[in-house]
Amino acid sequence: MPDPILQTCGLNSFYGDFQALYDVALDVGEGEVLAIIGANGAGKTTLMRSITGLLMNEPGQIHYRGHDISLLRADQVAELGLAMVPEGRQLFPSLTVRENLMIGAQVNRKGPWDLKSVYKLFPILEERKDQASTSLSGGQQQMVAIGRALMANPDLILFDEISLGLAPIIIKDIYQALPGIIGEGMSAVIVEQDITKALSVSSRVYCLQEGRVSLESASDTVSREDISRAYFGIE
Amino acid sequence: MEWLNAIVQGTLLGGLYALFAAGLSLIFGVMRLVNIAHGDLIVLAAYLGLTVTTATGMHPLVALVIVVPAMALIGYALQRGLLNQTLGDDILPPLLVTFGLSVIIQNGLLEAYSADPQDLDAGALETASLAVGGLTFGILPLLTFAIAIAVIWGLQWTFYHTALGRAFRAVSDNQDIAQLMGLNRRHIFGLAMALALGVTAIAGILLGIRTSFDPAIGGARLIFGFEAVIIGGLGNLWGTLAGGVILGVAQTIGAKIDPGWQLLAGHIAFLVILAVRPNGLFPRVSG
Numbered sequence A: 001m002p003d004p005i006l007q008t009c010g011l012n013s014f015y016g017d018f019q020a021l022y023d024v025a026l027d028v029g030e031g032e033v034l035a036i037i038g039a040n041g042a043g044k045t046t047l048m049r050s051i052t053g054l055l056m057n058e059p060g061q062i063h064y065r066g067h068d069i070s071l072l073r074a075d076q077v078a079e080l081g082l083a084m085v086p087e088g089r090q091l092f093p094s095l096t097v098r099e100n101l102m103i104g105a106q107v108n109r110k111g112p113w114d115l116k117s118v119y120k121l122f123p124i125l126e127e128r129k130d131q132a133s134t135s136l137s138g139g140q141q142q143m144v145a146i147g148r149a150l151m152a153n154p155d156l157i158l159f160d161e162i163s164l165g166l167a168p169i170i171i172k173d174i175y176q177a178l179p180g181i182i183g184e185g186m187s188a189v190i191v192e193q194d195i196t197k198a199l200s201v202s203s204r205v206y207c208l209q210e211g212r213v214s215l216e217s218a219s220d221t222v223s224r225e226d227i228s229r230a231y232f233g234i235e
Numbered sequence B: 001m002e003w004l005n006a007i008v009q010g011t012l013l014g015g016l017y018a019l020f021a022a023g024l025s026l027i028f029g030v031m032r033l034v035n036i037a038h039g040d041l042i043v044l045a046a047y048l049g050l051t052v053t054t055a056t057g058m059h060p061l062v063a064l065v066i067v068v069p070a071m072a073l074i075g076y077a078l079q080r081g082l083l084n085q086t087l088g089d090d091i092l093p094p095l096l097v098t099f100g101l102s103v104i105i106q107n108g109l110l111e112a113y114s115a116d117p118q119d120l121d122a123g124a125l126e127t128a129s130l131a132v133g134g135l136t137f138g139i140l141p142l143l144t145f146a147i148a149i150a151v152i153w154g155l156q157w158t159f160y161h162t163a164l165g166r167a168f169r170a171v172s173d174n175q176d177i178a179q180l181m182g183l184n185r186r187h188i189f190g191l192a193m194a195l196a197l198g199v200t201a202i203a204g205i206l207l208g209i210r211t212s213f214d215p216a217i218g219g220a221r222l223i224f225g226f227e228a229v230i231i232g233g234l235g236n237l238w239g240t241l242a243g244g245v246i247l248g249v250a251q252t253i254g255a256k257i258d259p260g261w262q263l264l265a266g267h268i269a270f271l272v273i274l275a276v277r278p279n280g281l282f283p284r285v286s287g
């Protein structure tokens, strides 16, 4: 396996006194696409928030390219080349489509992604560039959220619930665009409810259950029984 | 004609109130902070102007080139060193801390400059006027109003056409996601406070040229600023100018009826508008 770009070990995350993640160990290889599945409330979003620095962790729990990033703020993590497409898009409502994309470029990293290449990937966004981001359909908003993350020219991109709440036809579009996004040597972590989709785009899959890793497997060999056991905790 | 004159004077006075209010509005808009010390910071700027003009013999308006950056610097330091620590889900800590700051500034000014009223000497500018068709316009009030329009236009432009303004709006929308995009909110808040106190510096100098000031007058400036912001509608800078004008006109008309009614008339106008339009006249339409 290639060297990990991201590695967590013994990761524990808390909301106040409530512990949401227990001893999570996972790694993402350079150039790898990893899928994370798990029921609602399993801790997937918490894991994303911990990695990106929105939740604080103890030192030594998260390493990015060999550096301990556990104590860094989210803006510092972003500058290292780690971007996220958050659950529920979370666009900036007072910004236009174009401004939302521009905010993504704030970290000032060099790479293939700029307004032009994002518009080429999602032409509809160029037509809508001066509209308020809230006036777009759900699918178009997800395109903005993806474009915004790409504008940072990240080396590792995290997608939290990439297709949640979108129409099937839109989901198909987004998955069709995915290879073009990740193909450029980027690594990716995809949190997805649709297990078939998750397995089809990833090389390995982790399942979270009540804050713990309940399964780690290659995506093409994992069995349905293993998944349902890991998902629901049925022995 | 006398009434028309009162309305004109009130309108021009409204420019000064809009300058009091602009910084307050900006800070609330970006970080939901209600700065109780705002009026005292205006007075602090006037005193800084006094120190600069007496030390160098500069004209007070020229002294802006020193006082504006100085206040901006104070704003950034204040935000990073103190106010950022008070921001969170609870709205009480920033209120208490800025209230404390207000007391500290007042006492500091009293210690440094005594309670004697001071003013900034702007020479001929203070009395120069322009007569147009039976109305007399003071050059200083005219200039103040023009500066208010320029400042509000400038803030509006900064907000909607620069990377800094984009960052202000993004952080105001969603602090976590803005942070995720590489914007450190503590720094952005510092810049917002710097900009707000830069505007406050202009307001303080113009106030000091217009009237005499002492360390205790900050509270009333805070109230005028608040009233202008609320009348105009939160989050709308042009509305703030309108709010300042309405307040100014109400005050001068009140004073015309009876000199003792000046302030009361302003507060009554404020309360009436608040009763009729609780969100102010021009609230920002949020999408």
Ligand SMILES: Nc1ncnc2c1ncn2[C@@H]1O[C@H](COP(=O)(O)OP(=O)(O)O)[C@@H](O)[C@H]1O
Residues within 6 Å of the ligand: A015, A018, A020, A038, A039, A040, A041, A042, A043, A044, A045, A046, A047
């Ligand atoms: N802000 C929060 N405060 C307290 N508990 C939270 C918060 N966000 C999530 N949780 C809890 O943490 C657990 C994991 O949630 P989350 O990471 O959002 O799960 P998932 O993304 O897998 O659906 C859940 O039990 C949830 O109730």
Ligand SMILES: [Mg+2]
Residues within 6 Å of the ligand: A044, A045, A046, A087, A160, A161
């Ligand atoms: Mg989630």
